Amino acid sequence: MKIGFIGTGSMGTVLIESFIRSGALQPSSVIASNRSKHKADLLAAKYPGLLAVDSNRQVAATCGTIFICVRPLVFKQVVDEIKPYVTPDTTVISITSPVLLRHLESSLPCKVAKVIPSITNGVLSGAALCIYGERMSEEDRGSLEWLVGMIGKPVRVSEQHTRVTSDISSCGPAFLAYFVQKLVDAAVHVAGLPQEEATRLASEMVLGTGKLLTAGGYTPESLRQRVAVPGGIIEAGLELMERELDTTFIRLLEATHAKYDEDVEKVDQQFGSGTHTQ
Numbered sequence: 001m002k003i004g005f006i007g008t009g010s011m012g013t014v015l016i017e018s019f020i021r022s023g024a025l026q027p028s029s030v031i032a033s034n035r036s037k038h039k040a041d042l043l044a045a046k047y048p049g050l051l052a053v054d055s056n057r058q059v060a061a062t063c064g065t066i067f068i069c070v071r072p073l074v075f076k077q078v079v080d081e082i083k084p085y086v087t088p089d090t091t092v093i094s095i096t097s098p099v100l101l102r103h104l105e106s107s108l109p110c111k112v113a114k115v116i117p118s119i120t121n122g123v124l125s126g127a128a129l130c131i132y133g134e135r136m137s138e139e140d141r142g143s144l145e146w147l148v149g150m151i152g153k154p155v156r157v158s159e160q161h162t163r164v165t166s167d168i169s170s171c172g173p174a175f176l177a178y179f180v181q182k183l184v185d186a187a188v189h190v191a192g193l194p195q196e197e198a199t200r201l202a203s204e205m206v207l208g209t210g211k212l213l214t215a216g217g218y219t220p221e222s223l224r225q226r227v228a229v230p231g232g233i234i235e236a237g238l239e240l241m242e243r244e245l246d247t248t249f250i251r252l253l254e255a256t257h258a259k260y261d262e263d264v265e266k267v268d269q270q271f272g273s274g275t276h277t278q
């Protein structure tokens, strides 16, 4: 069965390349379209057998499973384009959270799901959030999770929790990278450590900490307690973070939720669905 990708920007490309690199898909199973076709052509040149086509309609007419990898406000246009070409057996997958299942189910006569990937899937790691529409049978869900499981950990979430789970798994890499960048800048500023050395150390630290929190049997709290000796240096640093950052993360998630609400409202208007309820 052919798998289609509409939109080969940053995430569409990560998905295609990861599926191919992991062995989940042969290039000859992949058909891709992109508004500026040269991006899809680049993938076709890099992966002989992969077919770059001129229109989204061609993807829809040929593929049983279609990942739509465009920005939220472009979905309506893409959905209208592909609608005449999908059948009840087709599965259409959105990779963006503000396009709700009900937008897709009310507009397309096929199975729909959302898979919210993460840049970490580019190194076959991290979670991929799976949210299913009612037309997806348990078998359909299992097949999709097999595919997604080749590039990350499929995690089923309710649509109601899509935003907050995506804040952690998809936005989290950017937030953590910001923390690393600030730590590196401080090391350069306070002690004159070469930036490259500080970056290498900080990156190894993040990798090791991730392992401790997954395979290493630690929770964030137990890890913190394990390394922060009472009255010691780490505790002095943690006390400052507690004072300075206490409400920062709540405000961070409030900011992402506010932007999400704005996007859902715009998508609602495009799909003519009235006020959103998620």
Ligand SMILES: NC(=O)C1=CN([C@@H]2O[C@H](COP(=O)(O)OP(=O)(O)OC[C@H]3O[C@@H](n4cnc5c(N)ncnc54)[C@H](OP(=O)(O)O)[C@@H]3O)[C@@H](O)[C@H]2O)C=CC1
Binding pocket: 006, 007, 008, 009, 010, 011, 012, 033, 034, 035, 036, 039, 056, 069, 070, 071, 072, 074, 077, 078, 095, 096, 097, 116, 117, 118, 119, 170
């Ligand atoms: N960035 C991330 O880490 C994550 C992103 N997402 C979601 O992925 C989606 C895409 O994000 P991202 O890849 O970063 O964005 P990009 O802007 O990099 O990619 C979007 C792509 O869609 C193409 N496009 C636009 N309109 C159409 C159209 N009508 N038909 C076909 N292709 C079209 C664009 O083409 P053109 O080259 O002409 O601009 C572009 O290549 C977003 O909805 C985002 O929410 C989900 C999880 C993580």
Ligand SMILES: O=C(O)[C@@H]1CCC=N1
Binding pocket: 095, 096, 097, 098, 116, 163, 166, 167, 170, 171
């Ligand atoms: O749609 C989403 O939730 C993702 C997370 C980061 C950007 N878009």
